[in-house]
Amino acid sequence: MTTTTTFTQSLAAAWQKNNSLLCVGLDPEPTKFPIHLQGRPDAIFEFCKSIVDSTADLVCCFKPQIAYFAAHRAEDQLEALIAHIHGRHPGIPVILDAKRGDIGSTAEQYAIEAFERFQADAITASPYMGRDSVTPYLAYPDKGVILLCRTSNPGGSDLQFLDVGGGEKLFERVAKLVASEWNTTGQCALVVGATFPAEIARVRSIVGDLPLLVPGIGAQGGDIQATVEAGKTAGGTGLMISSSRAILYAGKDEGFAAASRQVALATRDAINRYR
């Protein structure tokens, strides 16, 4: 009998192996690439591959954002990049950040795209179309489904802070629903922005040890100490703290990947100080 490693298990193993709660976000913007890569047809793949290879021992996961590839007709480079991560850095899970959300029949296609075409280990999705819109992703028992709860952007409050009754806010209802009713198979996680540490603490108090994807440190200015102290589990894990631009564009010339490594190392260590 073959046993498959689930996203949750891979994540837990990577937290331990690399002693890291850092997620490097792969949001490639060709205009920000070093000159020697610009104009190359495979520039997006080469840029991301260099970042991946120079940071893989420092992270608990990678998170490519699909729009940065699709906008440049570079889905084939995303496919190649995920295959490269799996081949060269086995055990490091890949989250496809796609923030999908649609009726079940369409979500089935999104699931095929994420898990069969791109071979991602987890996907980000919106919870707002309800349980049946998430079921097609949960049909892949080894994959993770990371649902938006309290996003890092200022406008996240427009809807997520609405009172849904008795003083309960919408993001709290999402946290409760996902942790108690949707996570029957242990595949779910939530997105909570680093820009709102009080809400990270609130979500942690609702969801037990559920993994939290926490973007918003680095370019968006989230505080690392406040984020870790609010979100860590009793065991000092439970978090995928994601940073994209601050790591990707740390350097400008041929030594860009080494510069990214330095920032990733400093960020991982800063996170570890508060675990």
Ligand SMILES: O=C(O)c1cc(=O)[nH]c(=O)n1[C@@H]1O[C@H](COP(=O)(O)O)[C@@H](O)[C@H]1O
């Ligand atoms: O799901 C996400 O990853 C996400 C959720 C959220 O609330 N805020 C947020 O910034 N993100 C993503 O996280 C990344 C943040 O990038 P940086 O601000 O450059 O670190 C982008 O790819 C966003 O799309």
